[in-house]
Amino acid sequence: MYPRLVQFGHVAIPTYGALTALALVAALAAAMHFARRLSLDTNKVWTISITAILTTLVGARLLVVMAHFDAFRQHPFWILGLATLRDGWIAPVSIAVGAAAGVLYALAKGVPVWRVADALAPAAALGFAINRVGAFVAGVDFGTPSSLPCVTYTSRIAALWYRTPAGVPLHPVQLYEAAATLVVFALLIWWIPRRRREGEIAGMALFAFGVASPILSLWRADSARPAFSLAISVVAVLAGAALWLDRGMMPRHYTASDGLPPAR
Secondary structure, three states: OOOEEEEEOOEEEEHHHHHHHHHHHHHHHHHHHHHHHOOOOHHHHHHHHHHHHHHHHHHHHHHHHHHOHHHHHHOHHHHHOOOOOOOOOHHHHHHHHHHHHHHHHHHHOOOOHHHHHHHHHHHHHHHHHHHHHHHHHHOOOOEOEOOOOOEEOOOHHHHHHHOOOOOOEEOOHHHHHHHHHHHHHHHHHHHHHHOOEOOHHHHHHHHHHHHHHHHHHHHEOOOOOHHHHHHHHHHHHHHHHHHHHOOOOOEOOOOHHHOOOOOO
């Protein structure tokens, strides 16, 4: 495919990085939209989002350094470039750290955490869907070999940067993930005016992620730590079910735009 978007002399802009940046912009714009819809202070939601994103990105880099310190010590500037070493546990751990930073900021500012989570859940789903399309185009997080005429990467750059196998038909698992995430995104925005309490939308997102992740992992080539991934999925399902099923907790704050009476 196209792992390199453009090149200026010796400087190359990777497609995956560019579309990941686009995904972040789209997610932030969506977060502001849903924050207004749920009567939240958009300035505070913006700061919460930026805090979570920056903490996640910095945390991921630090975790890579910690996991591969010998390589970093030999090549210190490697941390600023493309991370060809990909560990399956780094992404979820860094996301958890970023989410914790956002929660702490929300609590410090007195922002309703669960309502913020409801606003950010569909925004995160939209951003992840765009990110997965970027992964497919670049050859990142490729799928398992397939006997069907699926996707075949031939780029030497993809093989160098992401260790993508060349000339082998692969399942386009990135597109499977993007499609599943878009379905979840549509479900979440459809349910927003029907929610009966705060935290319900976030619970739906967690539950859907927990169910879909182990299914999609069947076609992921980099599922090196299945036990760890399964544990994360189980935690997500249980947390999502707790938020969804406990209908007596966290009464919902309706807004005038919903056109629905308060739940009794």
